[in-house]
Amino acid sequence: MNCLDNATRAKVVSCLIEGCSVRATVRMTGVSKTTVMKLVADVGAACAAYHDRYVRNVRVRRLQCDEIWQFVGAKAKNASPEKKQEGWGDVWTWVGIDAQTKLVVSYLVGGRDAGWAYEFMQDCASRIASRVQVTTDGLKGLFGSGRRRIRDGLRLRPATENLRRSHGTRNALFAREVHRR
Numbered sequence: 462m463n464c465l466d467n468a469t470r471a472k473v474v475s476c477l478i479e480g481c482s483v484r485a486t487v488r489m490t491g492v493s494k495t496t497v498m499k500l501v502a503d504v505g506a507a508c509a510a511y512h513d514r515y516v517r518n519v520r521v522r523r524l525q526c527d528e529i530w531q532f533v534g535a536k537a538k539n540a541s542p543e544k545k546q547e548g549w550g551d552v553w554t555w556v557g558i559d560a561q562t563k564l565v566v567s568y569l570v571g572g573r574d575a576g577w578a579y580e581f582m583q584d585c586a587s588r589i590a591s592r593v594q595v596t597t598d599g600l601k602g603l604f605g606s607g608r609r610r611i612r613d614g615l616r617l618r619p620a621t622e623n624l625r626r627s628h629g630t631r632n633a634l635f636a637r638e639v640h641r642r
Contacts, residue, residue, distance in 0.1 A: 465496065473500055516566060518590040523560035526585070526597045528553045528573060555581040560596070 465473070469492060476486040483501075487494050534540060534549035544550075555577065557567040567585040571577040585595075 465492065465500070470500060473497055474504060477501065512565075516564070517588055519559070519564065519566055519588055520591045521559045521561075521564075521566060521589050521593050522591070524557050524566060524585060524589070524593050524595045525560050526555070526557045526581075526595055528555050530573075553577070557581070557585040 469490065473486055473490050473492055476489055477483075477497075481489065483494060483497055486492070486497055490497075530551065530553055532549075532551050534544060534547075537545070537550035540549040551573075552570060553573040555567075555569040555571070556565060558565055566588050567581065569577065569581045569584060571580075582595075
């Protein structure tokens, strides 16, 4: 089995970080597409392990939470039932970002319902060591029924509701404070 030397690995990762596509990286480095994809999987697993281990007890004052939609293979409405069984369809990436430092405190890839929202908020809460104001776009599943949705040492209390003007339209932002018991 052939192994890439560290210099070639660094070159491949550097190309991908700079925004080059996988095919462009293959052309520039001379490494096969399969090898590049395996390296991406290895680097991703290492980054996830690093984040899970070291992003703990973070001091955050304001946490911005949002969800990002994408699809795997095809949009859910266009995917056949067989393809949906293989994992094709809509996927949501939940992200919690420290508003001041832009540190990604927590992320989760999954569906867009109250169960996924609950799991995401629990992970955010487990990584934060201080009182925090959580700002969202108002998705009901994130806070659900308030104190009943979040347990295990946490409680939610309404803080403020801010309205921002953006190009003549009003976008509602909802904020909550999360407290440790």
